[in-house]
Amino acid sequence: MYTTSTEQSPYIDEKTREDSTAIMCIDTSVYGSLRKELAMASLKKRRNKWYARVLWYDETGYKKEKQIPLRTESKTVARERLVAVNREEAEIKDGLKFSFPWLNENGVTKVIRFTVELAAEEWMKRREKNGIRPKTIEMNWMGLNHFMNYVGKSMPLASISTSNIDGFNDLMKGKGLSVTSINIYLRTLKTMFRYFWKRERLDRIPMIEQLSLKVNDPIYISDVEFQSIMELDWLDSFYKRVYFFYRETGLRLREPFMSKLDGFWLDIPNQSKGKRPRSIELSKSLINIYGELMEWYNTCGLVELSKGVHLSKVFKKALRSIGASEDKHFHSLRHTFAVRRVVENVPIYKIKKMMGHSSVITTEIYAEMELKRLSHDFPTLSPFVPKNGKVDTELVDTTTVISSFLEGKVLN
Numbered sequence: 001m002y003t004t005s006t007e008q009s010p011y012i013d014e015k016t017r018e019d020s021t022a023i024m025c026i027d028t029s030v031y032g033s034l035r036k037e038l039a040m041a042s043l044k045k046r047r048n049k050w051y052a053r054v055l056w057y058d059e060t061g062y063k064k065e066k067q068i069p070l071r072t073e074s075k076t077v078a079r080e081r082l083v084a085v086n087r088e089e090a091e092i093k094d095g096l097k098f099s100f101p102w103l104n105e106n107g108v109t110k111v112i113r114f115t116v117e118l119a120a121e122e123w124m125k126r127r128e129k130n131g132i133r134p135k136t137i138e139m140n141w142m143g144l145n146h147f148m149n150y151v152g153k154s155m156p157l158a159s160i161s162t163s164n165i166d167g168f169n170d171l172m173k174g175k176g177l178s179v180t181s182i183n184i185y186l187r188t189l190k191t192m193f194r195y196f197w198k199r200e201r202l203d204r205i206p207m208i209e210q211l212s213l214k215v216n217d218p219i220y221i222s223d224v225e226f227q228s229i230m231e232l233d234w235l236d237s238f239y240k241r242v243y244f245f246y247r248e249t250g251l252r253l254r255e256p257f258m259s260k261l262d263g264f265w266l267d268i269p270n271q272s273k274g275k276r277p278r279s280i281e282l283s284k285s286l287i288n289i290y291g292e293l294m295e296w297y298n299t300c301g302l303v304e305l306s307k308g309v310h311l312s313k314v315f316k317k318a319l320r321s322i323g324a325s326e327d328k329h330f331h332s333l334r335h336t337f338a339v340r341r342v343v344e345n346v347p348i349y350k351i352k353k354m355m356g357h358s359s360v361i362t363t364e365i366y367a368e369m370e371l372k373r374l375s376h377d378f379p380t381l382s383p384f385v386p387k388n389g390k391v392d393t394e395l396v397d398t399t400t401v402i403s404s405f406l407e408g409k410v411l412n
Contacts, residue, residue, distance in 0.1 A: 041068075041085045043078055050078035052085040056093045064203070066092055071102045084109060114201065116160070117153035120144045123192045133271065143185030144192070146172065157196065162206040165189070169211070183210045217369055218335035219327050221247070222377035226336070228322040235318055238292065243315060243333060245289040249280055250337030250355055253308045253330060256290060257297055266290065268356065278356045338366045343374050343381045 044053040044067065052068040070081045081102060088098050088109065097112040104110070124144070128137060150168050151160065165186075172182045186208055193205040221229075226247065230240050245256075251268075259268045262279075264287065270277045282290065297307055312330040319328050334355075341351045352363040 041082060041089055043070075043075070043082060048073050050075065050081075052078075052082050054085070054089060054092050064093070068092075068098075068100070069103070113154070114157050115154050116148055116151060116157050119157045119192065119196060120148065123195055126195075131271070139184055140188045143188040146185060147189060157193075158202055160193075160206055165206050165208050179211045186210060218339060218366060219325075219329075219332050220336040220339045220377075221324075221328060221332050223380055224377075225319075225322060225324055225328075229318045232318055232321055234321075235314075238296065239311075239314055239318075241289045242293055242296075242311065243318075245286055245293065246330075246333040247336050247340075248286060249282070250334050251280075252334060253312060256293055257307070261287065261290065276356060276358060278353065280354060335366075338363070339369065339374060340378055340381055342366050342369065343371075343378045 041052045041054045044051045050070040050072055052070055054066040054068070056064050058064055068085055070078045070085075072078050072081070081100065084100055085092075088096075091111075092098065097114065099110050099112050101107045101109060124137065124140060127140065132140075147168055150171055151164055168189075169182065169186070172185065187210070190208040193202065193208070196202045197205050229235065229243065245251075246253075249266075251259075255268050256266075258271050259266050261267075261282075264281050264283075265279045266282055267279045268277060300307060300310075302310055315330045315333075320326075338351055338355055341354070346354075348363055348367050349360060351366065352360045355363060357363050
């Protein structure tokens, strides 16, 4: 006897497949008769249309089925076309796809090779149609082009194996790509393969596992560092207020420019990285800074993509001016927002919503940071700083300080 499974994993695991084949102990005589019994395609009617139904068992005993549209309501015509399908029955079971005369303009039977290149183009068109961010599209294409250069554009998508993925990993490592970049490419491939598997364009997909990434603490800007930036003589007060706004809201670099103000609430659409819309409440002071930022955005004269880059470069220059670590950059302001909320004992799930993370797992990295270090770096927020002791920074969170920002003043 043989064993079948009602639900198969889409992933190829050759060792598991070999073991399961051995355990099933297929009776070869019965198995052979079943293959013979299912050797010819049969007719199947669906919604008044006829289909050629090809049934077979693969090498592990799993029952497989392929239905080919005959494009007719006439049973006589369907039987004639069934003959053409049966001529290619063996190749169909081996995984080849055919376009029969009634399915193409040329009126001939030809093999359809669903190559990696065709799959990539079809999938990426779908993603662009779904409104995926241009930057994400660019990264997707970069990973797909690397992969096609490795396996070849004409290689059938169904032929890609786990060993191909492993070889691609090794190639990217050899090129000196970071683990983060490689994982982005792997995630792209995995998403594409699953897309076609869910639509029954693939029977199975290769195992694609993310490389292990060493988890580091988020890189933030301490109170002392931020105060030092606010005291830079060459840095215009406009930039100081803008960076204060980002630190107090946790917004990503381009999120203010795609958002809309509704009263005291800033509504951020799902065009951002988190893929989920969210709203954050602003104080009157932050609303004023937001208005100033948007006025600059609309009148600064820079091209669209250069506006955010400009803010980021000026901030990096400021960090270097105060002697901050080279690891710190504009996105550190977002990390700073989250870390400061942790010091203030804000619940982790609330921080998740404020940050716009799709999973609380992403947010938990902030909650795992060492509290003693955070208390030292953010003495204005920490409840453990002695009341009569001198704090490390004058930048305390008071209305007076915020007003000073709005007026372009710097505290000494």
